[in-house]
C-alpha cells in the first residue's frame with residue numbers, strides 16, 4: 001500500500017457497503033476489503049499480546065506495526081491507516097506515548113481504537129483510561145467488567161485483573177450510556193458480543209468459550225476491529241460487529257481441529273487466513289441481542 005497522503009480515496013473508501021446488505025454480506029465485504037487494501041495498523045499494545053495481535057492482523061490481511069516510542073510517533077503515526085491502543089501493561093511512559101499517538105491520529109483524522117484492559121483494577125489505570133477516552137477513540141472494546149468500571153468511573157473492588165467477573169449482557173446499559181457520553185462505539189465481548197452507538201444495540205453471536213483460555217484473544221479481536229474500521233471508517237458500528245463475528249467464526253472453525261487452548265490459538269490464525277465467502281455468508285451470526 002502506498003503512502004496515505006498519495007492514496008487517500010483508496011485508503012478510506014466511503015460507502016463500501018450498501019446499507020441494505022445483510023450482516024453476513026457486510027462481514028464478507030469488510031474481510032475482502034481488508035485483504036485487498038492491507039491497511040497499516042499501528043499497535044501500541046501490551047507485551048503479552050504483541051505476538052497474537054500481530055499474527056491475527058496478518059492472517060486477516062492487515063499490516064501490523066508494533067511501534068510505540070515517543071521519538072517515532074510524530075513520523076510514523078501519520079502514515080498509518082488506523083491506530084490501536086491497548087493499556088494491558090501500562091506504565092506512565094507508555095501512557096505518554098499513547099496520548100501522543102492518539103493526538104497525532106486525531107490531527108490526521110485517522111481512526112483509533114481503545115482496549116481498556118483491566119480498567120477498574122487500579123486508580124492509575126482507571127484515570128489513564130478515562131483520559132484516553134477524552135481523546136475520542138472511534139471504538140472502545142472491553143469485557144463487561146472493564147466497560148462497567150469505565151461507566152461508573154470508580155475502581156472495581158471485585159476486579160479479577162484482566163478477566164471479567166460479569167456477563168456481557170450485564171453491561172448493556174453501561175455500554176449504551178458510555179457511548180452516549182463519549183460519542184465512541186462501545187463493544188462488550190462475551191458469550192454474545194454487544195456493540196452499541198448509544199441508540200442501536202447489536203449482538204455478534206459467533207465464538208467459542210475456549211477463547212477465554214487463550215491470553216490476549218480480547219486484545220486481538222480489538223486489533224481486528226481496528227483493521228475493519230480502517231477499511232470502513234464511516235461505519236464503525238458495522239465494522240465492529242463484523243470484526244467480532246469474523247473472529248468468533250474463525251474460532252468456531254479452529255475449534256473443530258483443536259485439542260485445547262494452545263492448538264486453538266494456531267487453528268484460529270489458520271482459519272482467519274482461510275475464511276471463504278460461502279462460509280462467511282452461511283455462518284456469520286449478527287442480530288438483535
Ligand SMILES: Nc1ncnc2c1ncn2[C@@H]1O[C@H](COP(=O)(O)OP(=O)(O)OP(=O)(O)O)[C@@H](O)[C@H]1O
Pocket residue numbers: 117142143144162163164189190191192193206207208209210211212214215216217218219220221244247248
Ligand atoms: N462464553 C463465551 N462464548 C463464546 N465466545 C466467548 C465467550 N467469552 C468470550 N468469548 C470471546 O472471546 C474473545 C475474547 O473475549 P473476552 O471477553 O475474553 O476478552 P478479554 O477479557 O478482554 O480478553 P483478554 O484480556 O485476555 O484479551 C472474544 O472474541 C469473545 O467474543
Ligand SMILES: Cc1ncsc1CCO
Pocket residue numbers: 046048049088089117162215216218219
Ligand atoms: C495477562 C495480561 N496481563 C496484562 S495484559 C494481559 C493480556 C490479556 O489481557
Ligand SMILES: [Mg+2]
Pocket residue numbers: 115117118142143162218219
Ligand atoms: Mg481484555
